[in-house]
Amino acid sequence: MAGESDVPCICPLEGVIDTISKKWALLIIHVLGNHSRLRFNGLAKELEGISPKTLADTLALLRKEGFVGREAFPEIPPRVEYYLTEDGRELWEAILPLLTWTLKREHLTHEACKGRCRKPAGHRR
Amino acid sequence: MAGESDVPCICPLEGVIDTISKKWALLIIHVLGNHSRLRFNGLAKELEGISPKTLADTLALLRKEGFVGREAFPEIPPRVEYYLTEDGRELWEAILPLLTWTLKREHLTHEACKGRCRKPAGHRR
DNA sequence: CGGGATCCTAGGGGATACTG
């Protein structure tokens, strides 16, 4: 449509950025997108290399944002499961194109992680 | 779903994350997506609040990544124009769903930025 | 005008140890 009224402003982008710019947030979203439910240590294992603190922090943020849900079972030992909410699933879908494009584009660099894939992301630097 | 193969691996995500997690990177991509070309101070104006250093740094990164091109004109005073490369344009398109979804989702929160919204970036290309 | 050079700070995020 004409002119400038079809998209209001870019402020909303800032909102997402606060979320997705957290180093592990997208990874968590993505991992939870593939497994229906995961426990704390399950996540920690998938996201190889993340520290418990960071995982806890990021999960807390994602819960606050409404992307991730949490269910705790009163058992011993404790069991807690995390999963994507509807919103989280929508976010995940919203970033899939990005992931897809990236896959295509980085399949050269991709060699670099040949052996370690799946076994997700050792963020070594 | 037990499988490990339904989704290849999330390593590529790390790549993008490095880029999109830069606080202003996506904004720049998006702004450049809407204006065909912009000068340094033009960008600075659109991205109200960014410091010259950060803008320069981020532009340098985006150029290194191949998302943004730069053309300098040997004039006085100097004129430099930035624009999206093909890759940059693809990236921009890859994040459009994210933007769209965000727009829809945050139109509540959107009130929060009532006053400070900048010039509406119309998506025409 | 477009940035480079400096300095400085908040806080994100790693490591480790501890607890309910």
Add this chain to the structure above:
DNA sequence: CAGTATCCCCTAGGATCCCG
């Protein structure tokens, strides 16, 4: 098992000044 509680470090990014 699922987190807290600490400590510590590092870098992104703001502010400022200056120069070609």
